Amino acid sequence: MWDENVYCCVDIETTGIDPSMGDRIIEIAIIPIYKGKIVKEWIYTSLVNPKVNIQAYAQSVHKISNSDIENAPELDEIISVVRKYSKDTIMVFHNAKFDLTFLDYAAKEVGQLPLDVYYIDTLDISKAVYGRRRKLESLAQEMKISHKVTHRAYDDAFVTANVFIRFFDMLGWEVIHEFLKRWMGREY
Template identity: 35%
Template sequence: MALQRIFSVVDVETTGLSPGRDRVIEVAIVRIEGGHIVHSYSSLINPERPIPLFIQQMTGITDAMVVKAPTFAEVLPAVTTHLAGTVFVAHNVKFDQGFLKAEFTRAGGEFPSLEFVDTVALARRGMRGLPNYRLETLCAHLGLAVGGHRALGDATVTAHLLLRLLAEAPEIAPALLTRPR
């Protein structure tokens, strides 16, 4: 039943940890239909402010890379289209969803009301006993390549993680969805 849903697996890279103060510098959305990855979208985002050095070192995304990139307001229509009518999935969904909601508000848009899935919570139910549930740890445990702190790589590996969790622990599927907040 769960794999009949359409999922948008989302990852964002940001200038920091606070949706109220910091900005998105990259967004990626990987679409899953019928249990298969069918499409991906990604864009660098001009945060209209300097990217802190430690973020540049962690992500490899530099000020020079985003200076001519679109602002979030400019990618808002594409992001909205890719999310429409899907289940929003992320690894630590509060982070990605919180940043997207803040960016939608800044851009004068309204974040869509979507059901969502947190792969951290899903992994805690289906893969008990791991030392932690960071994306890197789960990928190592399942033999998946890590995305390397870039949005498309992380969204793609999170999509594969979701598919593996649902295939290996189908009993977690009934508790999969959380209603919009």
């Protein structure tokens, strides 16, 4: 049985894997779930202009070019949106530390404090259920989720939302909430 919380599944795409080396966010999607259903009217998705060039390799992975992000919202606007969505909700990620670290770098870059959010990581749930960390693609295949992981924020957040719904239905509220953590610039 689902509780009264809104769960916001988040995915970002980036120029690389290391924000300390200058990699930045280039796309974000937030897919809210309420009582086991995706709330389409509340979905947020946007390209992001990080004011750095997207290298050729990242362009080939995400199919996002420098011209695509030229007129996109900048990091300060994106961080403000994330803060609004995280207020009184539980964020859900697949590999939360990656996304949250990038979001913290973005906040710092625009002169803001790190995020303070409650979150659940489907990667942690997969380790508890299967005895090892599972990739989002393999979870989607096993759970017969027809939507594909494409390394685009909306698609991957949508798959994460469906994986989370399946885990919640399988394990129930009490077990799912054992995975609840708090992030305040780092995990607590």
